[in-house]
Amino acid sequence: MDAMRRWRRSNWFVPVVSGFLILASLSIEHLLGGSANIAIGPRWWVHAGAHVHGSGDVFTLANAFMFVASVVAGYGIVVKAFRALMVRFISIDLLVAIAAIGATIIGNFWEAAAVTFLFAIGHALEAGTMNKTRSALAALVAVAPDNAVVLRDGDQVEVPAGQVRPGEIVLVKSGAKVPVDGQVVSGTGAIDESSITGESIPAEKAASDHVFAGTISRGGFLQVMATGIGADTTLARIIHRVEEAQDAKAKTQAFIDRFSKWYTPAVMILALLAGLLTGDVVLALTLLVIGCPGALVISIPVAIVAGIGRSARNGILIKGGEYLETTAKISAVAVDKTGTLTEGRPVLTDVVVLQRDLLRRDVLRWAAAAEAGSEHPLARPLIDAAREEGVAPEGIPGAVTPVTGKGISAAVANRRVLVGNIPLLEEYDVVVESTAVAAVNTLASEGKTPMIVAVDDAVIGIVAVADAIREDASKMIRRLSANGVKKVVMLTGDTRLVAEAIGRATGIHEIHASLLPEDKLDAVAQLQNEGYVVAMVGDGVNDAPALATADIGVAMGAAGSAVAVETADIALMGDNLLKLPEAIRLARRTVNIMRQNIAIALITVILLLVGVFSGGVTMSVGMLVHEGSVLIVILNAMRLLRNSRNDTATSNTERSARNVVEASARSK
Structure with missing residues (x-):
């Protein structure tokens, strides 16, 4: 019973029933030769049917089946057309409805049935295809976990995933889905995060690492403290974002929608004029059918x-159709250095002592004590190194004054400590000797970030940190160029010597160094003034002005970051630079297919119009060709769901690597 109810509600119920009735009509006509006659309807209708079908002055049983087929297939079309008219919108359904009703009135039952049947098939194909193209969303929903095993009063208790309480310990066993966002408190394991990041290689997890709901354990045993549950998980935010993005219209789609509002009435006027001028009602009705812009409307x-x-x-979230189109036009990419071209995990590399009565640990102690009150990414490696060498700062400094783009001033033990670049010391009237300048330049030319340390008015030394360049940074730049990006620009607050060292290693096209946040904004605006469509890749904090100004703002490593997922035009869920050129390539493929679909739709309508006026296209043939064009447009778009050759090669490499990781996990 339930199966029958589901079948009746399916997209294919109406086309199948209508098609069965059409086959029954054709079978009766063939087997009985139209001899099974019944008198149904008013005499004018009977005579009209007889005139068209040559079956005497009676309404044949074959015609009856054909009429019922047109009613079954056309009922929904007429209802949709009527509802659209109620809100003053002339829809495609109205064209088909008028044509089918007109064909029925003049007794052309075959044409009425064929037109409505083919149009119903078109609707079913469109609905099925949209469901198919939303397969990524369906896959995301499918990986949402149902249950979780939590520790309560020392016992393992299985509860619905949505009933886990924040702070509870969740057990993740091999082969199980991670039910919540959380932090690993104990255990080790390999987690397949492909549903979140798109990366097929399982990530090794240990204490203090983060895990995400919907990912799958491929080995090991983890105890996870729940931090995000239900709608607060990264997976839920991704699903919400993709739903919104797939419903958002592109500029081209908005144009097509406006075009169809004028196009559809124009087709009706053309059909009316053709009927009045030629006296041929069938010609007018045929024009209504073949003028349907169905393929054009669905093409985008x-x-x-x-x-x-x-x-x-x-693992690439694009905000909507408009941003997809803009991404396809990107011709320049601006990238931050720290955390984008580099790993974002700087470490202390050098301590240069510039006063004879001081030791390395003294310089490091003063620098770490001042940086204890700083949130700058370069503060952490100094504090960590000081802790390892036994000179960790105690407590926090007194007055702390961050100087944007220059460094920090702090009060430590009633002394003023400056840690930063040469402009910082000049601002505080501290003299920097030539030996210090030479040391700074040497360290910077090696790709390190030097910071001068001054206590009161004396320079006591230099500390330098370095951030490893990402292995795929140079490959990203090459792939961006291969995908039509003309210029890749580095925007960094670091010194020019450091930036140039990174630039040489990665093959960056243009470097802008020693920038403040507002300078990065100006650099992006300058690229736009030069005619480039600019994408800005940054961390969303000090890069926020530039991200907002760029045509496309890109957030990297957005998994777990609610702000990045919701606000970025493109969010790269994995911490993988190669996702950026992949996003541009996919956007360009999509836009190319959009253009191909528009061309297919317009060419089909033009050829059909020529065929109608030349007398070679009937109403049913016109609808058949029209629905064929819809099918071609659909199949063309579905090519986007297939892997290209580049994708296949990459996936094969990743699959091999994943097998190695899984084998390693099993051996443990």
């Missing part, structure tokens, strides 16, 4: 949904 949304869905499956 089906491509957008497929493109955004495919991107989401690869």
Whole structure:
């Protein structure tokens, strides 16, 4: 009973029933030759049917089946057309409804049935395809965990995932889905995070690492403290974002929608004029059918949904159709250095002592004591190194004054300590000797970030930190160039010597160094003034002004970051630079398919119009060709869901690496 109810509600119920009735009509006509006659309806209708079908002055049983087929297939079309008219919108359904009703009135039952049947098939195909192109969203929903095993009063208790309480310990066993966002408190394991980041290689997890709901354990045993549950998980935010993105319209789609509002009435006027001038009602009705812009209307949304869905499956969240189109036009990419081109985990590399009566640990102690009150990313490696060498700062400094783009001033043990670059010391009227300047330049030319340490008015030494360049940074730049990006620009607050060292190692095209946040904004605006469509990649904090100014703002490593997922135009869920050129490539493929679909739709309508006026296209043939064009447009868009050759090569490499990781996990 339930199966029958589901079948009746399916998209294919109406086309199948209508098609069965059409086959029954054709079978009766063939087997009985139209001899099974019944008198149904008013005499004018009977005579009209007889005139068209040559079956005497009676309404045949074959015609009856054909009429019922047109009613079954056309009822929903007429209802949709009527509802659209109620809100003053002339829809495609109205064209088909008028044509089918007109064909029935003149007794052309075959044409009425064929037109409505084919249009119903088109609707079913469109609905099925949209569901198919939303497969990435369906896959995300499918990985949402149902249950969780939690520790309560020392016992393992299985509860629905949504009933886990923040702070509870969740047990994640091999092969199980992670039910919550959380932090590992004990254990080790390999977690398949492909549903979140698009990376197929399992990530090794240990204490203090973060895990995400919907990911899968491929080995090991973890105890996880729950921090995000239900709608507060990264997976839930991704699903919400993809839903919104797939429904958002691109500029081209908005144009097509406006075009169809004028196009559809124009087709109706053309059909009316053709009927009045030629006296041929069938010609007018045929024009209504072949003028349906169905393929044109579906050409954009089906491509957008497929493109955004495919991107989401690869760990790339694009905000909507408009941003997808803009991404396809990107011609310049601006990137921050720290955390983007580099790992974002700087370590102390050098301590240069510039006063004879001091030791290395003295310089490090003063620098770490001042940085204890700083939130700058370079503060952490100094404090960590000081702790390892036994000179960790005690407590926090007194007055702390961050100087944007220069460094920090702090009060430590009633002494003023400056840690930063040469402009910082000049601002505080501290003299920097030539030996210090030479040391700074040497360290910077090696790709390290030097910071001068001054106590009161005397320079006592230099500390330098370095951030390892990402292995895939140079590959990203090459791939961006291969995907049509003309210029890749580094925007950094670091010194020019450091920036140039990173630039040489990565092959960056242009370098802007020693920038303040507002300078980065100006640099992005300058690129736009030069005619570039600019994407800005940054961490969303000191890069916020530039991200907002750029045509496309890109957030990297957005897994777990609610702000990045919701606000970035593109969020790269994995901490993988190569996702950026992949996003641009997918966007360009999508836009190319959109253009191909528009061309297919317009060419089909033009050829059909020529065929109608030349007398070679009937109403049913016109609808058949029209629905064929819809199918071609759909199949063309669905190519986006298939892996390209580049994707296949990459996935094969990743699959091999994943097998190695899994084998390693099993051996443990």
